[in-house]
Amino acid sequence: LFPPELRFAVLKFFNKIISMFSSYCYFDITEIDGVNTNELYNAVQLYLSSSVSISGSRLSLTRALNSSAITFGLTNNDTILDTFKGVTVLWEHVVTQRQAQTFSWRPLPDEKRGFTLRIKKKHKNLILDSYLDYIMEKANDIRRKNQDRFLYTNSRGGSLDSRGNPWESVPFKHPSTFDTLAMDPLKKTEIMEDLKDFANGQTFYQRTGRAWKRGYLLYGPPGTGKSSMIASMANYLGYDIYDLELTEVHNNSELRKLLMKTSSKSIIVIEDIDCSINLSNRKRSKGNDGSTGRSYHDPDMRSGSGCAVGHSGEDGGNWITLSGLLNFTDGLWSCCGSEKIFVFTTNHIEKLDPALLRSGRMDMHIFMSYCSFAALKILLHNYLGYEEGDLEGEILKQVEDVIDKAEITPADVSEVLLKNRRRKEKAVGELLEILNERAERKLMNSGAVENDLDDVADEEQEKRALESPKDVCDCEQESCNKGDKEEKLNKVT
Ligand SMILES: Nc1ncnc2c1ncn2[C@@H]1O[C@H](COP(=O)(O)OP(=O)(O)OP(=O)(O)O)[C@@H](O)[C@H]1O
Numbered sequence: 001l002f003p004p005e006l007r008f009a010v011l012k013f014f015n016k017i018i019s020m021f022s023s024y025c026y027f028d029i030t031e032i033d034g035v036n037t038n039e040l041y042n043a044v045q046l047y048l049s050s051s052v053s054i055s056g057s058r059l060s061l062t063r064a065l066n067s068s069a070i071t072f073g074l075t076n077n078d079t080i081l082d083t084f085k086g087v088t089v090l091w092e093h094v095v096t097q098r099q100a101q102t103f104s105w106r107p108l109p110d111e112k113r114g115f116t117l118r119i120k121k122k123h124k125n126l127i128l129d130s131y132l133d134y135i136m137e138k139a140n141d142i143r144r145k146n147q148d149r150f151l152y153t154n155s156r157g158g159s160l161d162s163r164g165n166p167w168e169s170v171p172f173k174h175p176s177t178f179d180t181l182a183m184d185p186l187k188k189t190e191i192m193e194d195l196k197d198f199a200n201g202q203t204f205y206q207r208t209g210r211a212w213k214r215g216y217l218l219y220g221p222p223g224t225g226k227s228s229m230i231a232s233m234a235n236y237l238g239y240d241i242y243d244l245e246l247t248e249v250h251n252n253s254e255l256r257k258l259l260m261k262t263s264s265k266s267i268i269v270i271e272d273i274d275c276s277i278n279l280s281n282r283k284r285s286k287g288n289d290g291s292t293g294r295s296y297h298d299p300d301m302r303s304g305s306g307c308a309v310g311h312s313g314e315d316g317g318n319w320i321t322l323s324g325l326l327n328f329t330d331g332l333w334s335c336c337g338s339e340k341i342f343v344f345t346t347n348h349i350e351k352l353d354p355a356l357l358r359s360g361r362m363d364m365h366i367f368m369s370y371c372s373f374a375a376l377k378i379l380l381h382n383y384l385g386y387e388e389g390d391l392e393g394e395i396l397k398q399v400e401d402v403i404d405k406a407e408i409t410p411a412d413v414s415e416v417l418l419k420n421r422r423r424k425e426k427a428v429g430e431l432l433e434i435l436n437e438r439a440e441r442k443l444m445n446s447g448a449v450e451n452d453l454d455d456v457a458d459e460e461q462e463k464r465a466l467e468s469p470k471d472v473c474d475c476e477q478e479s480c481n482k483g484d485k486e487e488k489l490n491k492v493t
């Protein structure tokens with residue numbers, strides 16, 4: 001009967017009249033705000049989920065897979081009252097079905113979710129700001145206290161889920177803590193203090209104009225506890241972990257998007273960074289004629305170091321550059337959100353590009369070394385329950401003498417102790433045996449290598465003396481030398 005424009009105008013007019021006479025005002029907090037996830041929505045959800053903060057007659061209970069906590073939440077389209085500073089407000093969880101999409105850059109969830117907050121108009125100015133601040137703070141508190149952390153991974157290879165998130169998450173339950181981590185106690189305390197200073201350093205970072213982030217480079221042989229250290233850091237600070245798989249990232253802008261979607265209070269990890277950086281790509285810059293075959297207009301060269309990271313590039317220009325990676329940790333984008341820790345691990349620090357190592361980029365370089373005597377004592381305590389003074393002095397002395405020479409990793413020590421954890425004496429005896437054996441082997445090897453080096457030097461000298469009068473290499477002589485060398489190498493291995 002009426003044209004739709006007229007209907008809409010009438011409806012709008014009536015709404016206006018109603019809201020003029022209503023004593024309430026309403027605030028919508030939608031889950032997705034444009035392209036971004038609305039942080040306030042998550043905070044409100046968490047706040048309402050804390051059973052202590054609120055009492056309601058009807059709540060939904062959830063327990064995520066592998067999670068240890070049950071969370072409370074408002075059921076769909078249900079309401080709940082909350083009181084703040086003596087003022088009562090009403091929350092409603094509004095869930096509506098999204099209409100069939102015609103076109104969208106990315107898939108959107110089927111439902112539109114949001115909270116509506118109803119406050120009396122006369123209280124609006126009084127509480128709105130402080131109430132929302134209070135909710136954010138409370139949500140952060142709950143997040144911190146909640147033992148469940150999340151481990152995120154980008155294994156989907158750049159595709160987004162229906163909520164526009166490139167990260168997949170699972171509850172993170174690694175039991176490693178600084179108590180269980182075997183390493184030099186002084187070094188451990190230093191790292192713990194550094195982490196605490198960082199977490200409590202908001203005003204410091206603000207005052208000094210630095211982005212509130214910190215970088216750690218963990219390096220050392222396999223099995224010395226680099227991954228365990230990351231888990232300990234996360235458990236110590238109560239941070240989530242983003243485990244970034246660089247080989248799944250196709251280009252710099254994808255890397256930036258991933259960073260944008262990380263939350264604050266998180267540790268962003270790139271494991272085995274030396275394996276993610278393809279060193280051979282750096283040499284690509286030389287053309288066939290030996291000259292530099294790339295110009296400034298080449299995107300890789302322009303990016304700073306002319307070094308590509310990650311893939312072999314066979315898939316048609318899918319590159320992330322070293323500068324992209326450095327921007328990721330260092331540039332303007334690294335500060336979106338705050339309180340972020342970057343951790344890179346490597347077994348071969350010498351293979352890393354100096355640009356990654358320069359001071360200010362990775363704030364702390366932590367060498368995870370072979371098991372020291374102090375570290376061993378921690379493992380003995382953790383695995384066998386030994387206290388200081390429980391073990392015979394003589395055995396301890398023997399272990400102390402040999403442990404550094406044996407160059408054994410904490411992982412190998414743990415294996416021996418774990419295997420014999422019911423028979424303490426046997427465990428220590430077997431460990432000592434292994435340590436002695438290894439130390440002996442190391443000694444023999446180093447002796448053989450030294451001999452070998454001496455022999456090679458002698459041989460070269462001899463060869464030079466022989467070669468000097470006639471300048472032409474004698475085949476027989478060469479094969480003879482070769483035979484010698486082979487024999488010596490066999491000795492080493
Ligand atoms: N410092 C340590 N303290 C306690 N346990 C350790 C330590 N180092 C290694 N372990 C034990 O060895 C296992 C392997 O260690 P982890 O994965 O942390 O080594 P990693 O240095 O990350 O090795 P990789 O370089 O191969 O990744 C752990 O599950 C842990 O039980």
Ligand SMILES: [Mg+2]
Pocket residue numbers: 226227228271
């Ligand atoms: Mg590891």
